[in-house]
Amino acid sequence: MDRVRIGLFGAGLIGREHARFITAHPRAELAAIADIGPAAAGFASELGVPFYSDYRALLAEARLDAVIVALPNALHLAAGQAVIGAGLPLFMEKPVADTITAAQALVAAGTAADIPIQVGHHRRHAPDIQRARATIAEGQLGRILAVNGMWMAKKPRDYFDVAWRREAGGGPMLINLIHDIDLLRYLCGDIESVQAMSANSARGFAVEDTVVVLMRFASGALGTFTLSDAVPSPYGWDTAACQALYLAHQPGDCFFIGGEKATLSVPSMDLWRHEGDGDWRHPLTRTHLAHDHASCYVRQLDNFLAVVRGEAKPLVDGADGMMALATVAAIEEAARTGARVAPAQMLARG
Ligand SMILES: NC(=O)c1ccc[n+]([C@@H]2O[C@H](COP(=O)([O-])OP(=O)(O)OC[C@H]3O[C@@H](n4cnc5c(N)ncnc54)[C@H](O)[C@@H]3O)[C@@H](O)[C@H]2O)c1
Structure with missing residues (x-):
């Protein structure tokens, strides 16, 4: 794997930061963005990245190594399950899900499919x-x-x-x-x-x-x-x-x-x-x-890339996200x- 090709679900406040960190990283590539908002479509076109209004279509069509989910909390479970269903390593923004039941379902899905879940508690x-x-x-x-x-x-x-x-x-x-x-x-x-x-x-x-x-x-x-x-x-x-x-x-x-x-x-x-x-x-x-003061966001992405390559475990995994929640x-x-x-x-x- 030369550059890790990442799909981004959600290009709002934090999603755009993820997009910038990915595009600046020598070992990562932003493969596509999914978002329902017109502003996000403009952002994707500024970056020259394919844009989808449906993240399921992105998952079906784009060639990906991994996905970052930066959607509203209530969508974390469904989007995370879709990523795990596609067999791709998952980076989930915090909170890992909007409810404990949803967090438990997501963590169980990752464990059952042997798919790593990293959660966006960047400070660690x-x-x-x-x-x-x-x-x-x-x-x-x-x-x-x-x-x-x-x-x-x-x-x-x-x-x-x-x-x-x-x-x-x-x-x-x-x-x-x-x-x-x-x-x-x-x-x-x-x-x-x-x-x-x-x-x-x-x-x-x-x-x-x-x-x-x-x-x-x-x-x-x-x-x-x-x-x-x-x-x-x-x-x-x-x-x-x-x-x-x-x-x-x-x-x-x-x-x-x-x-x-x-x-x-x-x-x-x-x-x-x-x-x-x-x-x-x-x-x-x-x-x-x-x-x-090395950027914790860059190091968080470094960790995720290593997870995708099978070289490391997430520093913050789904179980950590669930305990914080x-x-x-x-x-x-x-x-x-x-x-x-x-x-x-x-x-x-x-
Ligand atoms: N780790 C951090 O520092 C940090 C900071 C901010 C937010 N967050 C987390 O990131 C997540 C996103 O927060 P935000 O502040 O960026 O929110 P936001 O509202 O700015 O962005 C969410 C994006 O998702 C898009 N969206 C909504 N429904 C969608 C759907 N069905 N399909 C595709 N796209 C859809 C919206 O159009 C929007 O662009 C939240 O879970 C939040 O808790 C983490």
Whole structure:
């Protein structure tokens, strides 16, 4: 396989970014685009790429090695099943599906057909995140005890002109928090149960704008997370890691991961500990772990190309996508009911 020929379903906000990353990649080729919108047809013609208004026709006619699905969430299951049915490796944008039942069906279809599914939680591919994971795994922090995270940013007013973004399910829990949950799982392991509160007081839409979460990790560590899409701030991974495609950049921190021996601030990558492995009576020392801002989106595509060539496994697979979805579903349920909820309960309920 010289260049991996990729079909793209959906050329909206993120689909166009995928198209640009594919066309810029020396080992990938954008074989065709499917979308129902006239603007996407124009975009395909600008790129000189065949365009289909029906993704099933694209699957039947184009010569493909793999497919990237960047369609609205409710279409993920049907489109993913069609790709798996065609025997092609699948890259599915996050969330892996719109419901846990749909996610379970998609993951089961991939497993039954032995087709790899990669999910678009791009942040894991950032070199600094991989360094943070290795630092934790090497035991430099000791046993993780306390985790604190934030994602606060102010979305533009016209973002909410699109009706589904004002309705329950269209908010920052499923759009933004799910990325943080995936990262927390990647860095600190599974989240065993959550408690949460949410509010919509900033805009008064049915959808939440602000959420606070308490987490118990399977390891026994405790964590908190604060999310708001109505607050101007540098405290969110996209902004702080300087990796975002459409947010302003401002280097800073959004995760503080505290262990018995040290605390790691991410993504500034500062490791704080007391001299001589001492305690609060001893000076704190800061060890700065090197920054590497290589694009997580390019590295995500590198991973997918290697998956298609059979040289690697997805860094974020369908099961990871499903666990992130189940954890966010548990947070939604906890905020709605006031109960403590386990992601495992959500998976069992389907
Ligand atoms: N990983 C990330 O950073 C990231 C960022 C944004 C969105 N996303 C995810 O990507 C997906 C798409 O989000 P978006 O913001 O690009 O949405 P969008 O609405 O901008 O784009 C979706 C595209 O799908 C097309 N479409 C709709 N129905 C179709 C159909 N039946 N057949 C073919 N095309 C159809 C639309 O015309 C549109 O061009 C969502 O699942 C979202 O959660 C991921």
